[in-house]
Amino acid sequence: MEIELNSADGSSEDKIMIESRWERIKNENKSLKRAIEVGILGALIIFCAIFWGVVSGHRAVRYCPDTIGITVMLGLILFFLVAFYLLWLVVIRHIVRLPGSRVLCLPRQLEITAIDIAMISVITFMTIICVVIFGIQAFMMSNTLPNLDATLNFPGKLQDTVKIHREENGMIHIIASNEHDLYFAQGVASAQDRLFQMEFQRRAASGTLSAVVGSGGTSIDRYFRTLNFYSYVTGAIDSYSPECRAAILAYVDGVNAYLETKPNLPMEFHLLGFEPAPWTVEDVMVWGKMLSQDLSLNSEDEIVRLQLLVDLGISPERILEIYPPYRSGEPSILNIQELQQSGIYSNSTFQLETDVELERVRQDQQMYSGKTKREEKKEKRDSHADRIFQEFQQNMKGIFSPTAEASNNWVIHGNLTASGKPLLANDPHLSLRLPMIWMMMHLQTPDNDFIGACFAGVPFIIIGRNNHISWGVTNSGADVQDLYIVDEDPSDPTKYWADGQLLSYVVRNEIIHISGADDMIFPCLDTIFGPVANEYVGNAGNLKLALRWNSLTFNDTSIESLYRYNLAQNWTQYTDALRLLVGPSQNFIYADQQGNIGYYVPGKIPIRRLDHSGMWPVHTNGSFTWNGTIPFEMLPHVYNPPKGYIVTANEQIVPANYPYWMTGDPSTAHRARRIDQLIREKGKGIDMDYMKSIQQDNVTLMKFDLQPLLQSMRAMATNGNAVTWLDRIISWNGDTNLESYETTVFELWYIQLCTLAAKETNSSYWDLPYYIIDAIQENSTDPNCVSFSGGCVGWALEKFQNVISNETSQQKWGDLHHVTFNHAVLTGTPLGCLWNRKISHGGSRFTPNVGPYNYDSLDMLNGPSYRHVVDWSDVENSEMIYPIGQSGNPHSDKYDNYMSMWQTGQYIQQRTQNFDQTYTCTLQA
DSSP states (O other): OOOOOOOSSOOHHHHHHHHHHHHHHHHHHHHHHHHHHHHHHHHHHHHHHHHHHHHHHHHHHHHSOHHHHHHHHHHHHHHHHHHHHHHIIIIIHHHOOOTTOOSSOOOGGGOOOHHHHHHHHHHHHHHHHHHHHHHHHHHHHHHTSOOTTOEEEOTTTOSSOEEEEEOTTOOEEEEOSSHHHHHHHHHHHHHHHHHHHHHHHHHHHHTOTHHHHGGGGHHHHHHHHHHTHHHHHTTGGGGSOHHHHHHHHHHHHHHHHHHHTOOOOOHHHHHHTOOOOOOOHHHHHHHHHHHHHHHOOHHHHHHHHHHHHHTSOOOHHHHHHHSOOSOTTOOBSSOHHHHHHHTOOOSSOOOOOHHHHHHHHHHHHHHHTTTTOOOOOSSOOOHHHHHHHHHHHHHHHTSSOGGGTOEEEEEEOGGGBSSSSOEEEEEEEEEOEESOSEEEEEEEOSSOEEEEEEETTSOSOSEEEOSSEEEEEEEOOOOOEEEEEOEEOTTOTTEEEETTEEEEOEEEEEEEOOTTSOOEEEEEEEOSSOBBOHHHHOOOTTOOEEEEETTSOSSOOHHHHHHHHHHOOSHHHHHHHHTTOOSSOEEEEEEETTSOEEEEOOSOOBOOOTTOOSSSOEETTSSOOOOOBOOGGGSSEEESOTTSEEEESSSBOSOTTSSSOOOSOOOOSHHHHHHHHHHHHHOSOBOHHHHHHHHTOOBOTHHHHTHHHHHHHHHHOOOHHHHHHHHHHHHOOOBOOTTOHHHHHHHHHHHHHTTTTHHHHTSSOOOOHHHHHHHSSTTOOOTTTTTSTTHHHHHHHHHHHHHHTSGGGGSOHHHHOEEEEEETTTTTSTTHHHHOEEEEOOOOTTSSSOOOBOTTTOEEOEEEOOEEEEETTSGGGOEEEOSSOSOSOTTSTTSSTTHHHHHTTOOEEOOSSSOOOSEEEEEEO
């Protein structure tokens, strides 16, 4: 290209200079364009390397312990970075010329460009990260995992050699020649897999958590110092039989003998900077109290009713509408015929003096109006402390509790099974946490074989079988707690009135040691009824509330009961063992090799005055002390019922013709009704596969309880989208599986229904199913929706239309509904991602395969924590599973290896013979 110049002198030099500058500009533009192209190419190379590294490493992260999986993924990313860079050096650079992109004056073959520097920097950075992660992993693997193939010598502590075999899946088999060595080895095995969990639970129960976690543990410590569990278990073992006492001592010795070997400690001990103290007998005994604490929560119902009454000014009659007791007409575990068969039938129906009780409650409302309003805490609490306490409330108070929707169990007589022998199933619904409360073990001596689920820190088998009988438990919900409004002396706050006597509080100044802070002195008050338990039941404002509870007693023989029913060989021995149980009161089902089935509700269940239902707090100065407990022979039970099966799912225990009051606040009957329905539909020929299918059943009967409302809404609806979705929900079979869109719409709509009484109760959601069913229907006069256009049906229709117009409702249920397994201490910290797990889950609050969830996040709070099915036609064919894994260490491949099996309804066999022995730890005398 030439440019004509019209300069005055027509100089050719100027012309050449301008042409040269123009060529230079063109070359610079080409270089800039090429640099941009090379930059894009370099970014693409790095992206492809990372992408293929992530894709290739995904399986490692999914199926390996976290840090191993992450190390493998980072290594693969590094590998692909190097591979793509070599591709760049060998191929691409010979094709692409980069004029002007040289950054060092080197020969063309060794020329270093900007992309080389970028790639070398990224590779160097990734190499450093891999080395650091690999170093951490190597440390964790070599310093935090136990040696499961070791030979441990315990001279003078064992009578003979013991073998602790572990299958490839982590299942533990302990083979001993005598009972002492068996429980000694169970202590060793528990500590090998769950040492930090045992330490954490022990510190929680004793109120000493703050000493290792700092101020974040003070609320938990105050909670358990109030209950003062250890004072009730100190010396309690002296009242036990010599055999049981020896077994507990052997377990304790086993834990401590293992600690004396200076084993690798789980990572939590390194992070928190402390070592476990020796295990004690009291640490075993206190677990009976901890379980009772988790399972006996009627006091929570009482405090809610009290706050509705005196804080919000709601009348007693209205409270019984929005917080109803068990709905009349719903099924009970035992029917009238079974009461008669067992000799516990009354010709007259049991009647409380409800009018007298409600009159007293109205007087309390006038006297204490506003006195339970929550006050601001004066002490400053950091967000970490609040998080730990809330996490603990979910993880520790949700074990078996009604808030956890408790559990299912059922037993089928041989008359209804395909084999002619009994089948027994159990799946307790507990808090889903890391690690799980359960361990699966097989304990064998020449005289006994026990297999099933046990607790870390406690000997024996909690749920399982031996060679003669099998058993399962669900929470009975029996009311064994009462709150007493302390009638304090107005002139002397150190004294209170109790049944006409002026008594002094017993003051305990509990000293709570706090890591990194000054000690806290926490004063606790005790009455003759129990501790002043405001810290336990929640903020009761200016009122002092004392807690009466059957588990706050000395000489509790519940652990002895556990020991004895493990050894039982028939119904008589089994029920004799249950006589010793104080609490928690459970629905115990039974099946044996002879073909018998049975059911019993043991425990010390109080007898109250007829004007005291246990649903409302009473006064210390009102003669409301308990009139003893229900005699064991009169507790609900049945043996070989004529109908051929027994189902318990936390529903009402007995019909009105039972002569004693058990509870006013059982769970709803939806799960029990569904299980009963499935058994009746099958009739005869029930087998193992059918039993397991019931445990996996996702059908919610709440959908059918709300069917009349849905049909009324359909008749009222005019919006086309609403009509379409209502038709789909009405014809839907209620199966809340992972792939269901109808479940998403129904459950999101149900959440909206739970806002009906939210404003009235000053809460976000008011999830009382029987209230919702009764309040939202045609011709309803409920004040929360009666004035709405179209009445309560119109209110429900608007909520439905709001749901289907939201994008969230267009997703599958499995995309929204997840189980989050959280670590009790490290959740919420940067390390939580290494410990925590998350998977999708079907079901809902009302399905046998239960899946209750947080109404804001839809994350499951709790669920089936353990499943087992026992087949007495071939007992070795029995099966079991639980959600996570045997190890509490996330660096172990046994940390979460059961998770996908549990999610997809798979089981492992309950083998007591012919099991694989991948690992063997030998304990030598």
